[in-house]
């Protein structure tokens with residue numbers, strides 16, 4: 001029997017075992033993943049950035065495809081939660097927007113809003129829209145400064161890219177050297 005055949009014949013059983021294992025070890029896995037991330041942060045980010053730079057178009061297409069496929073599902077889940085927790089939802093919206101207004105006056109926005117974007121605070125006064133996926137993938141905290149360098153570097157890159165004029169002309173490096 002090939003592995004494929006075995007899997008087809010025992011699918012239910014295999015999935016049940018996997019789910020059980022996952023449920024029992026969830027906490028543990030989360031902790032070890034977090035630990036791994038903080039120990040290998042530089043490498044992970046470097047790899048992610050490199051991959052993103054090389055596969056930018058594909059990444060964007062995949063994200064968009066995923067989003068449009070799951071949009072209804074996402075919205076339905078959110079809607080359900082909102083109706084089931086109405087008071088809680090309104091309270092939390094009120095509280096968080098009041099707190100944000102008080103702490104971060106938000107004076108400047110560097111770029112245009114786009115679909116699937118989140119507003120990220122580079123500083124208490126300066127904000128920019130970046131893809132939700134990136135905003136969630138890089139843990140950061142404006143209050144403590146944790147992770148801010150990484151996410152801001154990415155954000156500035158995105159903002160600057162938005163200001164760029166594509167060129168096919170070859171521009172020589174030496175143009176940047178100032179003789180002294």
Ligand SMILES: [Zn+2]
Pocket residue numbers: 119120121135140
């Ligand atoms: Zn942010």
